[in-house]
Amino acid sequence: MMNIPILSLLICVPTLGALFILFTKSTEKYNSHKYISIFISVINFILSIYLWYNFDNSNPSFQFVEKREWIYGFINYKVGIDGISILFIILTTFITPLCILSVNSTIKNRLKDFLVAILIMESLMIGVFCSLDLVIFYLFFEGGLIPMFLIIGIWGGERRVYSAFKFFLYTLLGSVLMLVAIIYIYWISGTTDVEKLYEIGIDAKYQKILWLAFFSSFAVKTPMWPVHTWLPDAHVEAPTAGSVLLAAILLKMAGYGFIRFSIGLFPIGSEYFVTFVYVLSLIAIIYTSLVALMQVDMKKLIAYSSVAHMGFVTLGIFTMTQQGLEGSIFQMISHGIISAALFLCVGVIYERMYTREIKRYGGIVEVMPKYSIILMIFTLGALGLPGTTGFIGEFLILIGAFRDNFLVAVIASFGVILGAAYMLWMYKRVIFGELINKDLKNLVDLNKSEIIILTLLAIPSLYFGFYPEPLINTVEVSVSNLINNYNANLEIYTAHNE
Amino acid sequence: MITDIYYVIPEIFLSLGLMFLLLLGVFKKNGSSVVYNLSILILIISVPLILNVPTSVELLIFNDSYKIDYLSSFIKILIVISTLFVLLTSSQYLKSIKIFNVEYPILIISSIIGMMVMVSSNDLIVFYIGLELQSLALYVLASFNRDNILSSESGLKYFVLSALSSGLLLYGCSLVYGFSSSTNFSQISFNYDQSTQGIIFGMVFILVGLAFKISAVPFHMWAPDVYQGSPTSVTLFFAILPKIAALTVFIRFLYTPFLNLIDQWQSIIIFLSIASMLFGAIAAIGQKNLKRLIAYSSISHMGYALAGLTTGTNEGIQSSVCYISIYLVMNLAFFSCIFMLKREDKYYENIEDLAGLSKNHPLLSFSFLIVLFSLAGIPPLAGFFAKFYVFMAVIEQSMFFLAIVGLLATVVAAFYYLRIIKVIYFDDEVDKYDTNLSIGLKLSLIITTTLILIYFIYPNSLIDLVSKINLV
Numbered sequence: 001m002m003n004i005p006i007l008s009l010l011i012c013v014p015t016l017g018a019l020f021i022l023f024t025k026s027t028e029k030y031n032s033h034k035y036i037s038i039f040i041s042v043i044n045f046i047l048s049i050y051l052w053y054n055f056d057n058s059n060p061s062f063q064f065v066e067k068r069e070w071i072y073g074f075i076n077y078k079v080g081i082d083g084i085s086i087l088f089i090i091l092t093t094f095i096t097p098l099c100i101l102s103v104n105s106t107i108k109n110r111l112k113d114f115l116v117a118i119l120i121m122e123s124l125m126i127g128v129f130c131s132l133d134l135v136i137f138y139l140f141f142e143g144g145l146i147p148m149f150l151i152i153g154i155w156g157g158e159r160r161v162y163s164a165f166k167f168f169l170y171t172l173l174g175s176v177l178m179l180v181a182i183i184y185i186y187w188i189s190g191t192t193d194v195e196k197l198y199e200i201g202i203d204a205k206y207q208k209i210l211w212l213a214f215f216s217s218f219a220v221k222t223p224m225w226p227v228h229t230w231l232p233d234a235h236v237e238a239p240t241a242g243s244v245l246l247a248a249i250l251l252k253m254a255g256y257g258f259i260r261f262s263i264g265l266f267p268i269g270s271e272y273f274v275t276f277v278y279v280l281s282l283i284a285i286i287y288t289s290l291v292a293l294m295q296v297d298m299k300k301l302i303a304y305s306s307v308a309h310m311g312f313v314t315l316g317i318f319t320m321t322q323q324g325l326e327g328s329i330f331q332m333i334s335h336g337i338i339s340a341a342l343f344l345c346v347g348v349i350y351e352r353m354y355t356r357e358i359k360r361y362g363g364i365v366e367v368m369p370k371y372s373i374i375l376m377i378f379t380l381g382a383l384g385l386p387g388t389t390g391f392i393g394e395f396l397i398l399i400g401a402f403r404d405n406f407l408v409a410v411i412a413s414f415g416v417i418l419g420a421a422y423m424l425w426m427y428k429r430v431i432f433g434e435l436i437n438k439d440l441k442n443l444v445d446l447n448k449s450e451i452i453i454l455t456l457l458a459i460p461s462l463y464f465g466f467y468p469e470p471l472i473n474t475v476e477v478s479v480s481n482l483i484n485n486y487n488a489n490l491e492i493y494t495a496h497n498e
Numbered sequence: 499m500i501t502d503i504y505y506v507i508p509e510i511f512l513s514l515g516l517m518f519l520l521l522l523g524v525f526k527k528n529g530s531s532v533v534y535n536l537s538i539l540i541l542i543i544s545v546p547l548i549l550n551v552p553t554s555v556e557l558l559i560f561n562d563s564y565k566i567d568y569l570s571s572f573i574k575i576l577i578v579i580s581t582l583f584v585l586l587t588s589s590q591y592l593k594s595i596k597i598f599n600v601e602y603p604i605l606i607i608s609s610i611i612g613m614m615v616m617v618s619s620n621d622l623i624v625f626y627i628g629l630e631l632q633s634l635a636l637y638v639l640a641s642f643n644r645d646n647i648l649s650s651e652s653g654l655k656y657f658v659l660s661a662l663s664s665g666l667l668l669y670g671c672s673l674v675y676g677f678s679s680s681t682n683f684s685q686i687s688f689n690y691d692q693s694t695q696g697i698i699f700g701m702v703f704i705l706v707g708l709a710f711k712i713s714a715v716p717f718h719m720w721a722p723d724v725y726q727g728s729p730t731s732v733t734l735f736f737a738i739l740p741k742i743a744a745l746t747v748f749i750r751f752l753y754t755p756f757l758n759l760i761d762q763w764q765s766i767i768i769f770l771s772i773a774s775m776l777f778g779a780i781a782a783i784g785q786k787n788l789k790r791l792i793a794y795s796s797i798s799h800m801g802y803a804l805a806g807l808t809t810g811t812n813e814g815i816q817s818s819v820c821y822i823s824i825y826l827v828m829n830l831a832f833f834s835c836i837f838m839l840k841r842e843d844k845y846y847e848n849i850e851d852l853a854g855l856s857k858n859h860p861l862l863s864f865s866f867l868i869v870l871f872s873l874a875g876i877p878p879l880a881g882f883f884a885k886f887y888v889f890m891a892v893i894e895q896s897m898f899f900l901a902i903v904g905l906l907a908t909v910v911a912a913f914y915y916l917r918i919i920k921v922i923y924f925d926d927e928v929d930k931y932d933t934n935l936s937i938g939l940k941l942s943l944i945i946t947t948t949l950i951l952i953y954f955i956y957p958n959s960l961i962d963l964v965s966k967i968n969l970v
Contacts, residue, residue: 071957113860139877139954146871149916153924161924165916172876172912176905179886183893183901
């Protein structure tokens with residue numbers, strides 16, 4: 001394999017781009033900054049595809065590992081990927097250029113700062129997905145708070161200050177306990193290197209408490225019921241591009257964290273708390289679906305649907321079955337694409353009408369036929385119609401759940417029905433019916449760039465819906481390796497106790 | 499005896515320089531800017547002089563009353579360099595509020611000579627002389643803007659309360675002397691009987707006096723008023739230098755004469771630490787004045803620095819010294835930002851004056867952003883590492899309660915730092931501020947902000963320096 005530090009490049013390129021933009025000037029007429037940042041993020045996307053191309057699916061260990069001494073004798077800068085993380089990296093590099101592309105007249109002031117924030121965000125998110133040291137992971141994980149706080153706070157809607165504060169303080173509160181846990185892991189195991197910790201394992205008697213500390217951070221970020229309340233607020237107030245980043249990638253950091261750290265490092269803790277996670281996930285699925293039904297604001301509805309979908313994800317992860325885990329990863333990727341697209345769709349009509357209230361719309365199929373078709377694709381994707389990625393994810397998760405616990409699976413299935421209900425109902429109220437509101441008559445259909453962005457999102461969502469093989473193949477070996485490790489650990493533990 | 503002088507050349511040089519400046523100030527008319535620049539020069543020269551002092555072994559000189567070791571030299575360098583920055587940043591400020599007098603740099607230098615004596619002292623009497631030398635200069639500095647009623651008030655307040663605490667401290671010293679029949683730090687620990695209550699009483703009085711100097715809760719009452727009332731340049735001085743010195747003295751006391759009493763003082767320091775972290779974080783929420791806010795913020799920062807000392811380990815001391823070093827850089831950067839809020843010779847110091855700063859002054863706002871997030875301890879900025887080291891040391895000793903309370907306090911503290919950022923970035927703009935600022939101010943802002951921002955690239959730089967501190 002080649003010797004270029006490709007992962008570090010992936011992390012650094014957006015930051016360097018952001019610095020470049022920060023120190024250059026742009027004219028009103030020709031906005032070079034936007035093109036530069038699109039260029040940079042596309043380069044990153046190409047790099048990540050190159051990474052995927054060179055990635056060895058059959059190898060369960062970490063690949064492209066880079067290691068440098070960072071704090072002597074204590075923490076190493078260590079990055080590497082396996083089948084699970086590579087998909088999230090590609091998701092990140094895929095969504096970011098689209099995000100930047102979608103930035104238009106709505107970001108009126110300080111476009112430059114906005115682009116800088118998004119690019120730095122990209123760096124940090126890629127860092128989260130490939131760091132193999134707990135401290136490095138924490139740095140990336142928490143560092144993301146700063147740009148996101150600014151994105152919501154500066155370019156957000158009316159209640160942006162409240163939402164930005166809520167977002168920041170909730171997540172910070174969740175993660176301080178994780179920091180204590182990370183430091184404690186260092187003192188009991190002598191290292192924070194994830195690969196080494198996988199090998200030597202963590203003393204069983206500490207696993208439950210450490211699991212809880214990590215859980216507190218990931219649960220807030222996922223978000224799981226009952227700490228999900230920051231998400232609707234943050235989504236509603238964030239600008240479209242911010243919502244897209246938040247839904248598509250930021251939420252996935254926690255799901256990824258569950259797989260990589262909670263299950264990987266604390267098998268005994270995870271096993272102990274399975275029921276707990278099941279209960280919270282089921283509440284999230286059913287309760288937030290019901291809440292979504294009652295929403296009057298489209299963005300809020302999609303935000304609540306995100307919570308429900310992430311409920312499926314956590315459920316699938318903790319079934320600890322091959323199908324459940326693959327399904328969860330698939331669901332995260334699928335949700336990343338579909339929710340991004342849905343937020344963009346809401347953004348499209350918001351930019352025309354400056355309202356997201358569902359009842360102000362109705363019958364816009366008459367004036368916006370193209371929009372209606374595209375929104376249809378993503379609505380069906382969100383409710384998990386066969387032929388879209390949403391279906392594969394939910395289906396695999398439910399198979400996994402049935403293998404583990406019949407009752408849980410049955411209850412979760414109701415969530416699927418509710419999901420169909422609120423998505424279709426929203427679609428009906430917005431698109432069909434009679435065109436009552438006079439203002440709507442002047443609506444203009446999608447313009448070229450909007451069509452390009454949304455089509456680019458629709459293609460993978462349909463393609464992988466019909467042909468999920470490439471994604472499943474990539475994760476398969478890593479997931480089975482993870483599950484084998486997990487079971488081996490549990491066996492040792494039970495044998496030890498007997 | 500005479501060879502001992504070799505090791506105190508920096509102190510002697512500063513004292514001679516001080517006397518020379520005093521004479522120059524008396525005989526030369528309008529000599530304030532000459533004196534100011536010369537004092538900067540003297541400070542610059544004293545840096546290599548301190549570096550020149552050998553620190554490889556611990557040296558006790560002047561009948562074991564004065565200690566030269568790595569810790570003392572490290573702290574002296576910190577003191578001199580940060581004083582240098584204080585002088586660089588504040589000259590323009592002093593000129594515009596018309597207190598650019600000869601006495602100002604002279605008082606500052608005499609106060610740092612006191613601090614240098616404090617951090618090197620190995621004897622109760624030498625320590626007390628150093629303490630009083632720095633305090634007396636600080637009383638005058640606090641009320642330096644004598645036409646301003648707030649400044650006079652703060653000077654008086656600081657004097658009265660500080661004298662009270664010095665009294666307590668002195669009483670503690672006399673008790674310790676009475677029960678151990680020695681004033682020498684190294685001797686004391688051998689001489690006392692651990693079961694006697696007297697020595698513990700003495701220790702508590704000394705700790706109270708020192709806690710007052712670093713404004714740890716519940717001995718913090720003076721800090722907000724003094725910080726707000728003093729001229730901003732003096733506030734900056736107050737916020738960092740006496741704290742560095744007093745914290746070092748804390749280390750000296752706890753780890754030389756009272757090391758055997760660790761069970762007794764550990765709970766006291768834990769209480770001081772937790773109370774400071776929580777109180778500082780909560781009380782700052784309602785503040786409107788930036789200087790008052792930074793007073794509460796520094797109270798809570800001292801709580802974290804003390805948390806490192808509770809451990810009784812070398813790692814703990816190192817983490818505290820690390821914390822205070824990063825803290826002083828952050829404070830320098832924060833005050834450099836405040837000095838820039840100037841419009842037609844009037845300085846602004848309320849949070850609302852920052853409204854919409856980001857629209858007119860993007861770079862200044864960016865510096866504010868970096869400094870505030872760093873003060874809040876958000877990675878990957880330097881402030882995070884400061885807290886990280888402290889909690890590493892604390893958790894090593896399995897003091898989870900302290901660690902978790904401390905980290906929860908950072909969440910509360912994050913709220914008020916975020917509030918300032920909110921005002922800067924989210925609110926509507928007010929008028930522009932002046933941009934014709936002095937080079938020294940700009941330079942120090944750039945240097946400190948860059949240090950905070952890029953610290954994470956090479957964190958070993960600081961760790962290597964502090965890891966040589968080995969006291970236990």
